[in-house]
Amino acid sequence: MAAQRTSAPPAAAGPALPSLGGKKSSYRERVADALRAALIAGELRPGEVYSAPTLAARFGVSATPVREAMLDLAKEGLVDTVPNKGFRVTAVSEKQLDEYTHIRALIEIPTVVELARTADKVSLEALRPAAREIVQAAVSGDLIAYVEADTRFHLGLLALAGNAHLVEVVGDLRKRSRLYGLTALVQAGRLLASAEEHLELLDALIACDEKAVREVMTRHLGHVRGLWAAKK
Known part of the structure; x- marks a missing residue:
């Protein structure tokens, strides 16, 4: 299990991501932007596996826009999908x-x-x-x-x-x-x-x-x- 660790509880994973307000139709885009910033800043760590529900709790939104946003980030090569677990942040050599x-x-x-x-x-x-x-x-x-x-x-x-x-x-x-x-x-x-x-x-x-x-x-x-x- 060391190669595929699941994410720690929100309080142990670093500063919480900013909560999102606004219209529900903008959640996916706003979540994706905030996740990119967290990834780039190292708030979400390479090699860690994060579940959509865990990240959603930190945003104060449902897991659906978070999951959709993470799929967008996967297309950009920033995360990989881990079946039945969530998304692993990719490492950069x-x-x-x-x-x-x-x-x-x-x-x-x-x-x-x-x-x-x-x-x-x-x-x-x-x-x-x-x-x-x-x-x-x-x-x-x-x-x-x-x-x-x-x-x-x-x-x-x-x-x-x-x-x-x-x-x-x-x-x-x-x-x-x-x-x-x-x-x-x-x-x-x-x-x-x-x-x-x-x-x-x-x-x-x-x-x-x-x-x-x-x-x-x-x-x-x-x-x-x-x-x-x-x-x-």
């Missing part, structure tokens, strides 16, 4: 993490540098609230909020390039790479510096300083492998 980070650097650095020339300041300033949310989440140690705000910021920034397929590709890479070890990084006080780089990046973009944008982006993506992927 060191080699895969290196490859995902390399591809992101090839795509994101030149794209964001170009935005220093092409993006209008109003659109860039519209991303500042998300950048501040990232910093606040790092200060408070709210990993799910951190991941959600970080995703909005980076994909929103890339969207300014006007290439929807590029945004989709990077979004998929972010989901697959995960952010292992975030809890340890928060405890060590090492996440805040990475969070504050989002504000530094915005300032460089608004100043049209391409050299500074490249430097910040290179340093920031280096944290993906050096900090976020660290297993402690």
Whole structure:
């Protein structure tokens, strides 16, 4: 049974996932989004098997939208179905993490540098609230909020390039790479510096300083492998 452990009770599995309100028709999408954030942040651990009823209790909804959301995540390669048990969070190898980070650097650095020339300041300033949310989440140690705000910021920034397929590709890479070890990084006080780089990046973009944008982006993506992927 060691290879297929069932999930621990909610209180022992880390911070509870955010409860969901709103219309029932949006439950599946909202549950899927929250589960992705929990997976990426490491709140749901690789190798663990989680049942739909257990996760549903943490969301305060029925098991049906949770099960449907997990099936969506299975199509994305984030979880595997375990017959009669639930869903196992898939692991990501060191080699895969290196490859995902390399591809992101090839795509994101030149794209964001170009935005220093092409993006209008109003659109860039519209991303500042998300950048501040990232910093606040790092200060408070709210990993799910951190991941959600970080995703909005980076994909929103890339969207300014006007290439929807590029945004989709990077979004998929972010989901697959995960952010292992975030809890340890928060405890060590090492996440805040990475969070504050989002504000530094915005300032460089608004100043049209391409050299500074490249430097910040290179340093920031280096944290993906050096900090976020660290297993402690």
